[in-house]
Amino acid sequence: MDFTEEKQRAANWFRALRDEIVSAFEGLEDSHSEGPLSDAAPGRFEVTETRRASEDGSDAGGGLMSVMRGGRVFEKVGVNVSEVHGELGESAQRAMAARGVPGMESDPRFWASGISLVAHMQNPHCPAVHMNTRMFWTPHAWWFGGGSDLNPCIEYAGDTAHFHAVQQQYLDPHGTDIYPALKTWADEYFYIPHRGRARGVGGIFMDDRNSGDWAADFALTQDIGRAFLPAFRPLVEKRRVQAWSDADKDAQLIHRGLYAEYNLVYDRGTKFGLATGHDANAVLMSLPPMAKWV
Template identity: 70%
Template sequence: MTDFEIRKTQAADWFRSLRDTITRAFEALENTTDSDRPAGRFEVTPTQRDGGAGGGGIMSVMRGGRLFEKVGVNWSAVHGTLGERAQKAMAARGVPGMAEDPRFWASGISLVAHMRNPHCPAVHMNTRMFWTPGAWWFGGGADLNPCLEYAEDTAHFHAELQRACDAHDPGYYDRFKAWADEYFFIPHRGRARGVGGIFYDDLNSGGQDSDSWDADFAFTRAVGEAFLPAFVPLCEKRRVQDWSEAERDAQLVHRGLYAEYNLVYDRGTKFGLETGHDANAVLMSLPPLAKWI
């Protein structure tokens, strides 16, 4: 096994372990949320790409829980050859060698949570590694999507992400926050889909050497590990608040914005569908209910 095959395995294994950690934490939140409903549990389904020849993953979805109306925490490790459109898009982004060799490998975790209580914010997080014969890089981030905004919740979420960034590079937070503000913007609505967070892609900070890989993987782990401290306290604080029908209506309208963004603009949605990954896993980010005015 080559050094880089070992690194691929290390990354894929860590993304899967993060999935396990988060699903356990979310089921624990279900257990401690006061409700007449049964505590929610994840339904776990294996997924395959191209009949299994191109890898696959684990789709974990909880529906109808006490706290989580719908949440998906998916892990995947896939490989193969990019289709012509995806190959051209990668080449246009400047991926070395992509115009000549469309082979790829990718692994990561993707999470989207839609909450039952409108006072609890929806949230998204993902971290991933991508490899081609000419390059490798990491990407990811997290962003908060409340329908009813609380300034102190936004400040807490951003503070945890900044702490993760600052431990690795003092310039990362400002750079990746600005990237999130740009990326998670809905042009046809003229507004952001939430209150932001961080987003990064194509992270290969020092070229194709092992020291750079170690540092960039360590940062990506830090982003993943910051997620629960950033999000869980908000759930614990807001899940006890009563809500009105008007607040529920506002939540459903806001979910419509989330659905529009993910179907029209999101890179991960486009990549997953274009490369033949399980459509249910790719589209697990869509809310269980939404409303348009």
């Protein structure tokens, strides 16, 4: 089960989606012509190549880390893509075996590619957002995962409804049972037990997606990615012009503390990236530039 062609198609798709989103976000910076910070210079992404560290020093793949800091719309946003391979360490093998992946003890080779995005906004009325999609392969199994979820510190019911409606619009062609299932999964996955609450207003999430039809699962993964900009960009365009108060900014910083707690304690992607030797700065790109705890 080599899947050479399929792996390349997936990696190429994640890179194309990254390029589209980076261009769209820089476009939001350029078009911000009124409201708070509109007289500042538009932000631009800084792009850095990343490498996965292998124990024997051999090539283990890498990716691109694209981060914008201090823009007039985005305070910090990262859009990373990666394509890595090698052998899983013992702890990662055990984790994969626990998730039902067969044969990891005898052949721990793996390949993974994906896109990961987290945006923290200047304006507290603009929601933070997360999106990622990925493909994982071993000689014994393959699967897709990912989703997107909205993380406002000041909630607007209409924004939440729009975000979810777009997700459903893109997922319903794959089966009307898909969106409700992935919405419920997101509600469960993005829950913070030690706080007794969700980290945001939800979205969609899936993991270990292998229906037996690679093309169908890849198409679903692509539409999760395609839904992101139509779901998120209109919210930014609407909210970025609103004035904010010191209390609004304080609420944003406190909510960012909640976001940081989740990503450091519970997020699977953070744990996997650090455990498999990927660039730590790229893995921790999701953390906000400033946060506050009460």
